[in-house]
Amino acid sequence: MSSANNEPGRETGRSATPLDEISFRILELLRDNGRISIAALAEKVGISRANAYTRIEALVADGVITGFSARVDPARAGLSIGAMIFVTVYPQAWASFRAQIDDMPDIEYCAVTTGEHDAMLLIRATDVSGVHEFSTGVIAQLPEVRTVVSVVVLDEVIRRPYVLPTDLPERDFEAPLGMTQWTPATSGRDALPPR
Secondary structure (H helix, E strand, O other): OOOOOOOOOOOOOOOOOOOOHHHHHHHHHHHHOOOOOHHHHHHHHOOOHHHHHHHHHHHHHOOOOOOOOOOOOOOOOOOOEEEEEEEEEOHHHHHHHHHHHHOOOOEEEEEEOOOOOOEEEEEEEOOHHHHHHHHHHHHOOOOOEEEEEEEEEOOOOOOOOOOOHHHOOOOOOOOOOOOOOOOOOOOOOOOOOOO
């Protein structure tokens, strides 16, 4: 299996072709065991090995599969503390902010968000003082950053590598109006570029 294809300008989250039941089944199996052999995967899906290989290569080429990696328990690897850092960025400073955080290995995940804050960073540290040093000594010191709020993660209850449309149950109810408030993103707050 090949690695992800990071072509400049490729739009993330968009599939070149609609996924069928077999493709979703392949993705489910790879989520459970990324080291499964092509032969075992083909047998479980009920297709030939050649078809399984071709389909995986197509999922990679279409950008549905963005890479292959091991899942690591951060605490067992020595990073026992996780924290979410909510950041408000000056609007004219987005490009510079993105460039700055892209080079910071402490950040496991960054999302541009709606609402009170502009971005959420998930970071890892060896202890609480590491979270404090990074949030106040690194992120808060960036000239692009207006405010920082840090929240220490007490327990990671659910941690999935990814969710598929086939995982989502059908729900037959109407949400009452006014229960959710959406704040539109300001200019420059597009999704972060893929890594």
